[in-house]
Amino acid sequence: MKYEKLDPAAIDTMLAERRGWELGRDGAAISRSFRFRDFSEAFAFMTRCALLAEKIDHHPEWFNVYNRVDIILSTHAVSGLSALDFKMAEAIDRLLPAD
Amino acid sequence: MKYEKLDPAAIDTMLAERRGWELGRDGAAISRSFRFRDFSEAFAFMTRCALLAEKIDHHPEWFNVYNRVDIILSTHAVSGLSALDFKMAEAIDRLLPAD
Numbered sequence: 060m061k062y063e064k065l066d067p068a069a070i071d072t073m074l075a076e077r078r079g080w081e082l083g084r085d086g087a088a089i090s091r092s093f094r095f096r097d098f099s100e101a102f103a104f105m106t107r108c109a110l111l112a113e114k115i116d117h118h119p120e121w122f123n124v125y126n127r128v129d130i131i132l133s134t135h136a137v138s139g140l141s142a143l144d145f146k147m148a149e150a151i152d153r154l155l156p157a158d
Numbered sequence: 159m160k161y162e163k164l165d166p167a168a169i170d171t172m173l174a175e176r177r178g179w180e181l182g183r184d185g186a187a188i189s190r191s192f193r194f195r196d197f198s199e200a201f202a203f204m205t206r207c208a209l210l211a212e213k214i215d216h217h218p219e220w221f222n223v224y225n226r227v228d229i230i231l232s233t234h235a236v237s238g239l240s241a242l243d244f245k246m247a248e249a250i251d252r253l254l255p256a257d
Contacts, residue, residue, distance in 0.1 A: 098217050102208045109201045118197050120223040 064137035073145045080148055088133035089144055093155075095126045104128060104154060111150050117143045163236035172244045179247055187232035188243055192254075194225045203227060203253060210249050216242045 065073070067086060074082060080091045095101040105121070105128060112118045120131040132148055134141040164172070166185060173181060179190045194200040204220070204227060211217045219230040231247055233240040 098208075099212060102205075106201075106205065109197075113198060118224050120221070122219070122221045124219040125217050 062134060062136045062141050062143065064134075064139045065141060070140055073142075077145065077148050077152065079152070083131070084133065087139045088131050089140065089148060090129065090131045091148070091151075093128045093130070095128070098125050101126050101128050107154050108151055111147065111154075115143065115147060115150070117147050119147070161233060161235045161240050161242065163233075163238045164240060169239055172241075176244065176247050176251070178251070182230070183232065186238045187230050188239065188247060189228065189230045190247070190250075192227045192229070194227070197224050200225050200227050206253050207250055210246065210253075214242065214246060214249070216246050218246070 070082065070086060074080060074089065077089070080089045082088075083090050093101075093104065095104060101123060105123060108119065108121075108130070117132075117134075120133070122129045130151065132144040133139070134143055169181065169185065173179060173188065176188070179188045181187075182189050192200075192203065194203060200222060204222060207218065207220075207229070216231075216233075219232070221228045229250065231243040232238070233242055
């Protein structure tokens with residue numbers, strides 16, 4: 060996996076496929092907020108995200124309070140977004156039940 | 159465990175015994191920032207905190223990025239701090255290696 064910085068056009072294309080994710084930090088990060096039934100369900104989701112993060116060696120910035128989990132993805136090495144952020148976002152989305 | 163709101167004098171007394179914790183939100187919360195060797199160690203700590211939280215039914219607001227974990231404790235039911243926050247802080251501190 061290369062850590063090349065994505066240009067705005069590439070970001071727009073990849074973001075269009077990631078429903079629920081929003082661009083932030085002047086285009087340097089993507090974020091999504093998730094809600095669960097309770098803390099137990101939220102933390103179970105976080106645990107699965109943590110395993111993903113270790114597996115692809117790309118770690119989120121995230122905040123949790125009770126049933127809410129806010130995730131921010133960015134690639135520090137390029138001071139912006141790389142394909143790795145969208146790979147991680149896609150893997151996180153796959154943890155959710157189909158809607 | 160009662161959810162009575164602590165007065166400022168009681169908070170001062172309990173905070174004096176919790177080295178590393180700081181008062182915030184105009185006295186309505188306490189917080190502490192923790193650093194670990196890496197994400198794996200940080201998330202292992204978070205997992206133990208999550209088990210504590212479920213056990214005493216008192217959940218943190220927390221933020222993590224890589225090896226850093228910031229924890230905020232407050233008791234929403236009293237719009238401030240209760241003994242439960244300090245009980246949780248003490249239990250969290252007990253997870254750390256003795257220094």
